Amino acid sequence: MKTDTDLELISVTKRYGATVAVNAVSHRFRPASYTCLLGPSGCGKSSTLRMIAGHESVSDGSILLGGRDISHLPPARRGTAMMFQSYALFPHLSVIDNVAFSLKMKGEDVGPRRRKAAEMLELVDLTQLSDRMPDQLSGGQQQRVALARALITRPQVLLLDEPLSALDPFLRIRMRAELRKLQQELGISFVHVTHGQDEALALADEIVLMNNAVIEQAGPARDVFNAPKTEFVARFMGGHNVIALPDGHFAIRADAVGLTSPDAGRLQAAITGIEYQGTHVAVTARTVGDQDVTALLADRLFYQHPHNPGDRVGLIWDQENLHQLATDHNPTRR
Known part of the structure; x- marks a missing residue:
C-alpha cells in the first residue's frame, strides 16, 4: 500500500x-x-x-x-x-x-x-x-x-x-x-x-x-x-563461492563449505592458501576443474584437524545451501 x-x-x-x-x-x-x-x-x-x-x-x-x-x-x-x-x-x-x-x-x-x-x-x-x-x-x-x-x-x-x-x-x-x-x-x-x-x-x-x-x-x-541471483551479486557481496556444476552455476556461502577426505567430497581439490582470521580460518582450495573455492571454518574446528597448502581434500556442503544463478549477467532485476 x-x-x-x-x-x-x-x-x-x-x-x-x-x-x-x-x-x-x-x-x-x-x-x-x-x-x-x-x-x-x-x-x-x-x-x-x-x-x-x-x-x-x-x-x-x-x-x-x-x-x-x-x-x-x-x-x-x-x-x-x-x-x-x-x-x-x-x-x-x-x-x-x-x-x-x-x-x-x-x-x-x-x-x-x-x-x-x-x-x-x-x-x-x-x-x-x-x-x-x-x-x-x-x-x-x-x-x-x-x-x-x-x-x-x-x-x-x-x-x-x-x-x-x-x-x-x-x-x-x-x-x-x-x-x-x-x-x-x-x-x-x-x-x-x-x-x-x-x-x-x-x-x-x-x-x-x-x-x-x-x-x-x-x-x-x-x-x-x-540468495544472490547472479554471479555478479554473489561475487560483489562477498562471502560466497561461485561453483560451476554440470547443471549450472551456483553460489554457496564460504561458511557453508566444509573439508573432508579427498574421496568423500563433492569436489576434489588441493589447498592453495590458509588465512587465520581470528574466530575463523579461511581455507582456499583449487578443484580439479581449476575453480577456486573458499571454506570458512571455525578456528577451533580447523585446528582440531589442521591442513597445509598442497594437501588434497574433499569439499562438502549441504545441497540446500546452493543457490542457482541466472545465466543472464546483465538483467534489470528487482
Whole structure:
C-alpha cells in the first residue's frame, strides 16, 4: 500500500552524451526505511541519488515522492535533503549558523531559525559545540553538523552520498550505528550511496545493488546476501563461492563449505592458501576443474584437524545451501 512518503523511480534514465549512466531504472523504496544504493564505481548509484536530489537532470522517466512527480522541481521544493560526501560546511560560520543556514535563505527570522537549529544539534548530540567553527571539530563532529543541517528542513527523504568514506575505520563503524539509530528515531526514509558491502549490510533494511547502469538485485539485506541471483551479486557481496556444476552455476556461502577426505567430497581439490582470521580460518582450495573455492571454518574446528597448502581434500556442503544463478549477467532485476 502506497503512502504519502513513498519514493518511486519509474524508468529513470541518465545520459551524458552517448554514455548511459542510468538505464531505465524502476524501483519503489519502502517508506520509513534505510536503503543502501550499493555497487562498484561507475555503476550509476551516485547519478541515481543526484537525480533524486535534483542535482542532476533526468534524461527520461519520472521520480515520484508521495505520488507527486518531482523530476523537474528544484532541490529545495522536492521534499528531499542531501548530505554530501565532503560535508561542505561554511568555514566562516559557527556550527549553529551552519545548521540554520537553509532557514536563513528562506527568510526565517533569526530567533526561530536558531531555536530550530539548536533542536537539531541536540538530536545529533552537539549542543555543547554550537558556537565552534568547523575547523575546531573532528571529522565525526563535522559529519553530524552536516547531518543536522540536512535534517533541519524536515525532509521526507534524506539522501546520503558516501557519508562515511572520509572517516577512519573505527569512527566509521561508530557513525554508522548513529545513522541507523537516528533514522529509526526520525521515522523517515534514508537513501545512502556506498560501495562498501559491510556498510550496506550493517545499515540497510533494503539493498539496491547496481551494476552497469541497472539494478542487478534489490531486496532485504539478508535476502540479497543469502540468495544472490547472479554471479555478479554473489561475487560483489562477498562471502560466497561461485561453483560451476554440470547443471549450472551456483553460489554457496564460504561458511557453508566444509573439508573432508579427498574421496568423500563433492569436489576434489588441493589447498592453495590458509588465512587465520581470528574466530575463523579461511581455507582456499583449487578443484580439479581449476575453480577456486573458499571454506570458512571455525578456528577451533580447523585446528582440531589442521591442513597445509598442497594437501588434497574433499569439499562438502549441504545441497540446500546452493543457490542457482541466472545465466543472464546483465538483467534489470528487482
